Amino acid sequence: MNKTVNQKAWFLVLPVLVLVAFSAVIPLMTVVNYSVQDTFGNNVFFPAGLEWFRDTLQSDRMWASLGRQIMFSAIILAIEVPLGIFVALNMPKKGAWVSVCLVLMSLPLLIPWNVVGTIWQIFGRVDIGLFGYLMAQLGIDYNYTQDALDAWFTLVIMDVWHWTSLVALLAYAGLQSIPDAYYQAAKIDQASRWKVFRYIELPKMQGVLLIAILLRFMDSFMIYTEPFVVTGGGPGSATNFLSIDLVKVALGQMDLGPAAAYSIMYFLVVLLISWVFYTVMTNIDKRGGA
Amino acid sequence: MLDWMAWTPATAIFFAVIAGLLLVFTILAIKFPETPRVGVLRIETTRGDRLFITLLGSAFINLIWLGLEVGPQPYALLVCLVYAFAVFRWV
Structure with missing residues (x-):
């Protein structure tokens, strides 16, 4: 089939372009402008050169936040991906229970972030929260407002509760797309359960799993609301993730210049990782399709 | 304005x-x-992709240069030029 060349269609993209310019490009440019200047408000700016970038790059606080951020993303990926696959493998393939499972699984995904944070903030309290109370009854010294490890534990559990469903639903969709013939062939070959998983289910889920990993990584790398509501970065700075630290610099201290430099570096890291994921994904698709 | x-x-x-x-x-x-080709990274890239890799990489080169205090900042741009040449030649 021959396609007709029609470049006029580009004009139809213009409204989107204008919208994106005002919602993303212009604010981003402004942030770049802020990052090389200092201000005390009133729209009066003083040139600062590369000072803010140098300060941020040499600040222990930023590196510590970055370290915590990477550790948080690594922990939740290590839990949510295998758990999500496990849940998906054990979900019913057909029948009335499919809908029940799907609805139950999507429930946490429908709850807004700040509500999830509030739920866990109360749930984990030792005096009135069910979870905190249970821990106290079991004789476990648990207090997420005092103990760094408990705070991390609460945040990780909360994220697992909130987002494992997403991985499970994506993996389930991948599993559903495998034709029965594959399983029949495996049965004829007397393949073990592990081999069916390793050589049929896992390769067929690869595409959706990569999307799941990308989504979960980006979301957890930019997490703000939930830890802000539950711990606010504390105790001390134990759960001070990048976004929380950034907001403290920008709004807590009103240091717009350093915050702008900080955001640009944060953005660059996110951009780099997204690009790597995207490239890996599209290349796997191409090889799979070839 | x-x-x-x-x-x-x-x-x-x-x-x-x-x-x-x-x-x-x-x-x-x-x-x-543009015609896509496969370079040292074993990924398909077009000319536009290589520009993106160059720009993103240059940003990181500048940040590393600044963070490690290698020298005056403008010299980092020379490194970026070398990097850009390498990307357009081999990636």
Whole structure:
């Protein structure tokens, strides 16, 4: 089939372009402008050169936040991906229970972030929260407002509760797309359960799993609301993730210049990782399709 | 009119150069259509992809240069030029 060349269609993209310019490009440019200047408000700016970038790059606080951020993303990926696959493998393939499972699984995904944070903030309290109370009854010294490890534990559990469903639903969709013939062939070959998983289910889920990993990584790398509501970065700075630290610099201290430099570096890291994921994904698709 | 965006000459030049690059590469793409190829990274890249890799990499080169205090910042741009050449030649 021959396609007709029609470049006029580009004009139809213009409204989107204008919208994106005002919602993303212009604010981003402004942030770049802020990052090389200092201000005390009133729209009066003083040139600062590369000072803010140098300060941020040499600040222990930023590196510590970055370290915590990477550790948080690594922990939740290590839990949510295998758990999500496990849940998906054990979900019913057909029948009335499919809908029940799907609805139950999507429930946490429908709850807004700040509500999830509030739920866990109360749930984990030792005096009135069910979870905190249970821990106290079991004789476990648990207090997420005092103990760094408990705070991390609460945040990780909360994220697992909130987002494992997403991985499970994506993996389930991948599993559903495998034709029965594959399983029949495996049965004829007397393949073990592990081999069916390793050589049929896992390769067929690869595409959706990569999307799941990308989504979960980006979301957890930019997490703000939930830890802000539950711990606010504390105790001390134990759960001070990048976004929380950034907001403290920008709004807590009103240091717009350093915050702008900080955001640009944060953005660059996110951009780099997204690009790597995207490239890996599209290349796997191409090889799979070839 | 541009007061609210707090422009400085340096950032204006920075964005003008990027806008210029995008424009040049768009014109190049129209005049000489891009053909993807596989380079040392074992991934398919077009000319536009290589520009993106160059720009993103240059940002990190500049940050590393600044963070490790290697020397005066303008020299980092020379490293970026070498890097750009390498990307367009081999990636």
